[in-house]
Amino acid sequence: MIHLQKYLIIIIFFFLSACSSVPRNTKNSCEIFKERYLWYKHSKGAYKKWGVPIHIQLAFIKKESNFNWLAKPERIKLFKIIPYKRKSSSFGYSQAIKGTWRQYENETGRKLATRMRYKDSVDFIGWYISKSSKILKIPKNDPYRQYLAYYLGWKDYKNSKHNKKAIIYAKSVRETSSKYRKQLTVCKKNLNKKKYIIY
Secondary structure (H helix, E strand, O other): OHHHHHHHHHHHHHHHHHHHOOOOOOOOHHHHHHHOHHHHHHHHHHHHHHOOOHHHHHHHHHHHOOOOOOOOOOEEEEOOOEEEEEOOOOEOOOOEOHHHHHHHHHHHOOOOOOOOOHHHHHHHHHHHHHHHHHHHOOOOOOHHHHHHHHHHOOOOHHHHHHOHHHHHHHHHHHHHHHHHHHHHHHHHHHHHHOOOOOO
């Protein structure tokens, strides 16, 4: 019985790893969804729910984790050698920190959501951008200012002009978002035809 449980755990682990591995080409939105079609369905669902464009969802994940479901911040090193605690509690596709993720769970009622799941991560991004739109009056289709709010938080957004790193990152997200948007115009029609796949 114990051996059977071990085998089941191993099988589940490899199944999850295979399903959640990083796509081969994260620079092309069409290639991402060609390899992970259910991701398109999940991103489309987040768009319908929160009104956040799919290309912006992808650009955020690209910048935050490069589509690595187990992404974590690097550890701080004591004396430049000894690994210490991590810089923050951010984790998963969206790199959401624990506190903000709990707020998301409480406000949406999605208590079983996990930062390691793509569907939950794009829903979180949609929720966060929707709140930024209400709190800071930032349009949902503005990847530059929305990412500043995402990276700095709602309270520190007002000081974004003085944060050079945040500005560089936001410009990168805007550029990536634009590329993804143009790519999706090519393949979106075909993606929408695949209605036989269960959502």
